[in-house]
Amino acid sequence: MTTAVPPYEGALPYDGSPLAPALVAARTKSLVLRFIWTSTAFLAIAGTLGLILRLNQGNVIAIDDNLWYAMMTAHGLGAFVAWAGFFLMGISFWVLLKCGFPLRTFVFAEATFWTMVIGTLGIVVTTLLAGFGGSWVFLYPIAFNSAGQWGDATTGVFSASVLFAGLSILAYCVAVLHTVISPAQQAEKDTFGQRLGLAFGFGFLSPSRFRTRRGKTPYPVLPLSVNALDMFLATLPFALLLVFQIIQSIDNDFSIDDVVAGNLLWAFGHPVVYLLLFPAAATYYYLIPRYAKRELVAGRAVAVAWLIALFMNVLVWAHHLYLQYPQDSTAQQTLNTIMQPTTYALVLPSALSLFSIAATIYRSDFEWNVASKFLVVGILSWLVAGLQGIVNATAYWQETIHNTMWIAGHLHNMAFLNMGMLIFGAMYAFLPELTGRRMYSERLGNIHLWGTVIGGYGWVTFQMIQGLMGAPRRWANWDLLDDSLITLTHVTLGFLVILVLAQLVFAYNLYKTLRSSPFEQAREVPAS
Amino acid sequence: MVILYMIFVVLGVAIFAFVFVSTRRGRAEGGQGAPVEKLERFEPIWGLFVVLLLGVLLAFTIWRAPWFQDQDGDQQVSIEGIQFGFLVQPTSVTTGTPVTFTVRSRDVNHSVGLYDPDEKLILNIEALPGNFQKRTYTFTKPGTYAIRCLEFCGYQHHKMVYPTFQVTES
Numbered sequence: 200m201t202t203a204v205p206p207y208e209g210a211l212p213y214d215g216s217p218l219a220p221a222l223v224a225a226r227t228k229s230l231v232l233r234f235i236w237t238s239t240a241f242l243a244i245a246g247t248l249g250l251i252l253r254l255n256q257g258n259v260i261a262i263d264d265n266l267w268y269a270m271m272t273a274h275g276l277g278a279f280v281a282w283a284g285f286f287l288m289g290i291s292f293w294v295l296l297k298c299g300f301p302l303r304t305f306v307f308a309e310a311t312f313w314t315m316v317i318g319t320l321g322i323v324v325t326t327l328l329a330g331f332g333g334s335w336v337f338l339y340p341i342a343f344n345s346a347g348q349w350g351d352a353t354t355g356v357f358s359a360s361v362l363f364a365g366l367s368i369l370a371y372c373v374a375v376l377h378t379v380i381s382p383a384q385q386a387e388k389d390t391f392g393q394r395l396g397l398a399f400g401f402g403f404l405s406p407s408r409f410r411t412r413r414g415k416t417p418y419p420v421l422p423l424s425v426n427a428l429d430m431f432l433a434t435l436p437f438a439l440l441l442v443f444q445i446i447q448s449i450d451n452d453f454s455i456d457d458v459v460a461g462n463l464l465w466a467f468g469h470p471v472v473y474l475l476l477f478p479a480a481a482t483y484y485y486l487i488p489r490y491a492k493r494e495l496v497a498g499r500a501v502a503v504a505w506l507i508a509l510f511m512n513v514l515v516w517a518h519h520l521y522l523q524y525p526q527d528s529t530a531q532q533t534l535n536t537i538m539q540p541t542t543y544a545l546v547l548p549s550a551l552s553l554f555s556i557a558a559t560i561y562r563s564d565f566e567w568n569v570a571s572k573f574l575v576v577g578i579l580s581w582l583v584a585g586l587q588g589i590v591n592a593t594a595y596w597q598e599t600i601h602n603t604m605w606i607a608g609h610l611h612n613m614a615f616l617n618m619g620m621l622i623f624g625a626m627y628a629f630l631p632e633l634t635g636r637r638m639y640s641e642r643l644g645n646i647h648l649w650g651t652v653i654g655g656y657g658w659v660t661f662q663m664i665q666g667l668m669g670a671p672r673r674w675a676n677w678d679l680l681d682d683s684l685i686t687l688t689h690v691t692l693g694f695l696v697i698l699v700l701a702q703l704v705f706a707y708n709l710y711k712t713l714r715s716s717p718f719e720q721a722r723e724v725p726a727s
Numbered sequence: 728m729v730i731l732y733m734i735f736v737v738l739g740v741a742i743f744a745f746v747f748v749s750t751r752r753g754r755a756e757g758g759q760g761a762p763v764e765k766l767e768r769f770e771p772i773w774g775l776f777v778v779l780l781l782g783v784l785l786a787f788t789i790w791r792a793p794w795f796q797d798q799d800g801d802q803q804v805s806i807e808g809i810q811f812g813f814l815v816q817p818t819s820v821t822t823g824t825p826v827t828f829t830v831r832s833r834d835v836n837h838s839v840g841l842y843d844p845d846e847k848l849i850l851n852i853e854a855l856p857g858n859f860q861k862r863t864y865t866f867t868k869p870g871t872y873a874i875r876c877l878e879f880c881g882y883q884h885h886k887m888v889y890p891t892f893q894v895t896e897s
Contacts, residue, residue, distance in 0.1 A: 265882040524794035525858040558766040564758035565750035594792035602877040669848035674885035
């Protein structure tokens with residue numbers, strides 16, 4: 200076999216692909232870079248808040264109780280949505296372009312960016328300055344029962360800010376759907392139905408009815424399409440809840456049923472995990488074959504799995520309500536029972552994606568560099584955290600882990616050590632072509648990698664152990680509990696120091712990269 | 728639960744380690760030695776295997792979900808959550824006879840996390856405003872149990888503890 204030579208300096212290996220229009224590519228580059236830098240700045244803020252939270256739990260510092268909960272609220276929303284979600288929304292525009300699906304208009308993508316920035320700033324102000332500390336899920340009616348810590352006006356502004364973040368997600372979904380259901384599908388019969396079918400993988404299931412001159416739809420398009428449609432549907436009930444909260448903040452006589460509110464919240468609160476995971480899957484689908492120097496090893500089953508995800512993703516919310524089975528509500532109990540198999544169904548896209556990725560790497564001439572190593576760690580974390588997800592999806596096991604540090608550990612394992620590692624990997628992979636500069640130091644990249652792996656896994660593992668010991672989640676301190684929890688928190692702080700140092704190394708590497716001289720780039724950016 | 732989880736983690740990581748190590752051989756073969764077609768054919772089999780495993784797990788666990796459990800014990804305990812404390816009545820029960828906890832909240836969502844004398848979390852019952860839940864449990868171990876709020880309920884959430892729920896020998 201002849202190894203494909205990158206067609207231009209800064210290109211990924213095996214990146215011999217057709218070209219996108221230079222103007223669109225240049226504008227997409229600038230947009231995606233804005234997403235990258237802004238979300239990374241949000242990571243710095245959210246990460247610092249996370250460290251402060253942990254220092255307080257370890258009794259190293261002592262901060263006001265409500266300030267701690269306000270920081271917790273900002274940390275949750277900031278790290279999950281304003282960093283990981285925001286980054287992955289931005290990078291998926293680049294992945295789409297590289298797959299031959301350039302944005303057809305920049306209006307929705309720009310709206311995605313600015314509404315998220317406004318929403319995040321509103322969240323920062325209402326939490327850190329005005330003291331809103333209802334947690335990032337703000338289980339109704341807590342936003343209106345603050346025990347004197349914040350007022351209804353703050354709740355109204357906070358809800359409006361989160362609504363802006365929701366609008367950002369809606370705009371993103373429209374941007375992606377508008378892009379994938381486009382002439383770029385190259386359907387032989389160029390109708391809306393054909394484009395729609397191809398975007399959701401019907402070309403793999405019924406190749407004779409859904410024909411494309413491309414041969415087949417690029418695999419990264421599938422999770423991005425599924426995510427866009429599902430998140431559009433899932434964000435609407437959440438937006439309704441936020442509007443209700445805004446109304447109640449103005450008119451105190453208005454209220455809603457708390458069980459209904461819980462369902463509206465989780466109709467969004469669970470699928471939002473996939474706002475991160477599905478674009479991450481798309482990025483793995485795009486990048487791994489390039490490092491393995493072969494196409495993704497996948498067939499029809501993965502397309503079936505993404506179709507299952509399309510329907511199940513919006514039908515699994517109530518597994519967050521397993522422990523809510525009010526005595527007079529058989530409807531909620533029936534719903535909870537249905538949720539276990541439907542949640543299990545969502546294991547399929549992950550299991551088949553991991554299979555495809557493993558099969559693609561197996562006995563390939565894989566290029567091991569900083570970017571691909573970050574991706575590989577992310578894939579392993581997908582497996583490990585995915586297995587934790589099955590534990591969490593099992594109602595019987597929920598009673599001994601729900602709202603313990605096990606859940607916090609799982610969340611960080613999935614969000615930081617899977618999606619986060621993918622984000623770092625994508626930065627090392629894409630930044631050279633986005634900035635026109637080679638990464639300053641591979642050695643510093645490796646230090647960043649190992650510091651993040653050791654620090655990250657040390658921190659998360661001990662969080663999960665604390666959870667198995669019964670340590671409650673969302674407690675400002677554990678003074679009333681066993682001393683061993685504080686001791687374990689000190690252990691996690693050691694790992695967090697390693698993690699923080701690794702990120703500082705990364706920041707230095709980035710700084711030196713951006714200060715270096717640009718290399719000669721191709722005038723046009725390839726799209727496969 | 729933990730053992731089962733650990734077995735699958737070790738198994739999964741071992742398989743991936745094998746895959747990563749195989750790239751050494753892949754490099755020597757110029758990436759041409761992998762049985763790609765065979766792997767593609769195995770994809771649906773793998774999918775069915777995963778469905779089967781999850782089906783077995785579902786069959787063994789769903790009937791043990793808390794809402795399917797018997798909710799009528801001979802001993803009754805009422806617990807009400809209020810920001811930031813619990814009203815518990817009565818405050819002691821005996822071992823060997825089922826105890827039904829009726830849990831409610833007067834303001835926001837709370838949760839009754841019941842910890843045994845060894846600090847092990849044994850029950851987790853949500854307290855909902857405007858509604859109530861029941862959960863029955865038979866104690867086997869006498870001693871002092873603690874009730875802690877596990878659903879975030881406000882700025883004194885971590886102080887919402889009832890430390891002296893007594894279980895005596897019957």
